[in-house]
Amino acid sequence: MPWATPLASQLPPIAAATTPATANRSSLPPLSAAAAKHCHPLPPQKLASLIENSKSISQLLRIHASLIRHGLDDHPILTFKLQRSYSSLNRLDYSVAVFNSTGNPDVFSYAAIIHAHSVKNLHQQALDFYVQMLTNYVDPNSFTFSAVLKSCPLQLGKTIHSQTLKFGIDSDTYVRTALVDVYARGGDLASARNLFDTMPERSLVSWTAMITCYAKHGDVDEARLLFDGMEERDVVCWSVMINGYTQHGRPNEALALFRKMLGLKVKPSEATIVAVLSACGQLGALESGRWVHSYIVNNAIRFNVHVGTALVNMYSKCGSLEDASLVFDAIKDKDVVAWNSMIVGYAIHGFTEDALRLFTTMCGRGVHPTDITFIGILSACAHAGLVSEGWRFFHLMKGEYGIEPKIEHYGCMVNLLGRAGHLDEAYELIQNMKIDPDPVLWGTLLGACRLHNNTGLGERICELLVSRNLAHSGTYILLSNMYAAAGNWDGAVRVRTMMKDSGVQKEPGCSSIEMNNKVHEFLAGDMKHPKTKEIYTMLEEMNRWLESHGYTPQTDTVLHDIGESEKKKSLEVHSEKLAIAFGLITTQPGATIKIVKNLRVCSDCHNVTKLISKITGRKIVVRDRNRFHHFVNGSCSCGDYW
Incomplete structure (x- = not known):
């Protein structure tokens, strides 16, 4: 078989620990004599049905005992079904033992054992079995190819693609779907689309693979065209499309599609919920995020560490650190990702002491920090100007935990040093980096x-x-x-x-505020909002309040060569001031106003917001490009250090 050798040569040597042949019948637990004695012989057809319907390992082992006692342990159909049932009950080791006890495994046994390893992400072992099958001169069929392709990187997938052509089964629906998936995962959009377009029959899985491919590589509009052309959709393809919008900065479209999904009575999965919560976080849409949280509770969607962490992220980014903390405390079996989310949440809100305290607690509970943990900690230090603490954590990262600094960690340190006025030290750090600095740094x-x-x-x-x-x-x-x-x-x-x-x-400055589950956006000097007249009337009222409290516009922040009066007018209509005015006329007295801005808040708007919070008795939360600002009674949580 000349095509077997080139494929085998592409794979690494099969290690003893992963060699399929190392497992045999002795890998199975000893079968109780009593169990075997009390098992009664049944016709093979009945035994096959019992094997397929087994719900536990103990039940399956009793049936297996009966097969051995009555000399049916080499019956091809029964051993094949045993092999598959052990895999489905998460005992892959028993499945391999049964496979290796089979004298001459046929193509169906190979397909089953390859599939069992592929779905468990044991890709190298799956490929090992495929090479063993070729070496033993067993010709693959469509089931083998569709199983092994799940474990193939792009280049190896191309090799196996050529073998599907050799055997004339490349047009089989399952094989073609698996090939589309290989090319899609490998980023070869053109080949994936060509295969997809020439499929005799497109399965739901192939549609989803193609949509995933476009969404992953940023072509969300092409993904949506495919999505809209589907006659049948399951929750997986809905989730892929919603996540595509979320991952590529189009959260409004993600939420709109989620509402459409619910309108069609499609129940969201955990993956859908995580993507939607991320979209709410991007928008700072707290009301929408709270609604999704209530949906999780009322529709029995499992609250696990993944959903809990997504909620922590959403509440943190939407300005409600109190809710984020409550959710975090409710998560059982917290993993490092959950801890990181809460640490980063404290950091972006400027609650440095809480972030450092949580880091100490996390380490005390034996949770090993990751590179993301240190991004959060270094950011927290930067927001408080803790230069010596920042250096200590930067050195601790590699010295204590063996984590090599990435570009993001250097960025945090440059930010910390730069804000604190240590410009030469920051410049020297960049010059001595082991990796190339990027434009962001x-x-x-x-x-x-x-x-x-x-x-x-x-x-x-x-x-x-x-x-x-x-x-x-x-x-x-x-x-x-x-x-x-x-x-x-x-x-x-x-x-x-x-x-x-x-x-x-x-990039124009833009501020947004959520009201009644709708996000309202404002640009500087915006006149397009339906409530423009009321907004500008409130702006005039705000100016009178400010003037009576001794406010003087910081016209030096207007970096244009224009007169003083023009500078004052320019400051009055900054986007965040329009959003605050809108918030004041549309919410109840005393209600918190939450605003999201895409750029760093200027010092004049910062001072104005402090005064407005004091005059109105309102808490105003502003998320700018760098961090959160909590304005309460004339003071800001940043301590005017941002």
């Missing part, structure tokens, strides 16, 4: 240069990014703002011109 340091008015270092960083073609809108805006803050309007105009010539567009 340089942008973090550039932002610190803007914060501390270090134009010289800022210019060097910008020149470096432009020369390496790594500059983006934030790069130009930060440098332009540095020039403007220093009164160098010519420099600011020059940078803006460079930005325009490069085709780079500034």
Whole structure:
């Protein structure tokens, strides 16, 4: 068989521990003599039915004892069914023992044992059995191919694809579906789509594999076209499409599709719920998130560590740390992901002491921290300016836990050092990194240069990014703002011109607020909202409140070469102020107002929000690009350090 050798040569040597032949009948537990004695012989057809309907290992072992006692342990059909039943009852070791006790396993036995290992993600063992089958000159069939392809990476999948062509079964629905999945998982969209389009009959699994492929690689619109073209949909394909929107920053569409799913009476799975909660977190849509939480409770969706962790993330990102903490406490058997979620939640809200305390508790309970844990801890230190503590954790990460710092950890340290004014130390850290710094890292340091008015270092960083073609809108805006803050309007105009010539567009500031399960978005100076008249009337009222409390607009934050009156007008209509005004006219007195902004909140809006919280007696929670701000009675949780 000339095609068997090339395939086998692509695989690593079969280790003794994973060699199929190492398991035999002796791997099974000793069968009780009493059990065997009291088993009565039954016709093979009846025994086969008993094997298939066994609900426990003890029951299956009694039947197995009867087979041995009556000399039926080499009956091909019965041993095949025993092998499959042991696998389905999570005793793969017994299944392998039965397989290896079979004198000459046929193609069906091989297909079953390969499938059993593939579904358990024991891919190397599945491939080992496939090579053994070829070596023993057993020709594969459609079941074998569909089973082994589940374990194949792209290149090996291509080799087996050629074998399906050799045997003339590449058009079999199950085989073609498995091939689509191989190419889709491997990122070869063109080959996956070609196979899909030429399928004689498309199964639900093949549709889902193709949708998953597009969604995973960011082509969500093409995934939706396929999804809408399906005549039949199950919960898996709904979940894939919802998650595709969520993963690629389109949470509104994820929630809209979820509502449509519920309207069609499709019950969501755990995967659906996790994706929807992530979408709520992205939007900061607390009301929607709470509704999903109540849906989980009222529809008997299992509250496990995965759902619990998704709820913790959602509540943290929606500004309700109290709810996040309550859910976290309710999670049984917390894994490190759950601990990380709560630590990161405390960090983004600026509750540094709580984050550090939770880290100590986690380690005390024997939970080994991961790289994500340290991202949370270093972020917490950055929000509080704890430079020495940050360095201690940065060194602890590798020295104590053997975790190599990633680009995100260096980013946290640069952010910590930069905010604290240690710009040279941050620059030196980047220069001495073992990995290449990315534009985000340089942008973090550039932002610190803007914060501390270090134009010289800022210019060097910008020149470096432009020369390496790594500059983006934030790069130009930060440098332009540095020039403007220093009164160098010519420099600011020059940078803006460079930005325009490069085709780079500034990301507009946008603030959103959820009201009655609907998210309302505002841009600076927005006049498109249905309640525009009421909003601007409230803005005028807010200005009178502020003036009576001695507020003076920080016009120096307006980095444009315009007059003072124009600067004041510009400040008055910042997007977060419009969102606050909308919140004040649409909620009950005393109710908390929660706002999400896509950019860093400016110092003028920060001061205004502090005053509004004092004047109105309201708690105002603002999530900006960097962190959460909790404004209560004229103070902010960030301590004016952000």
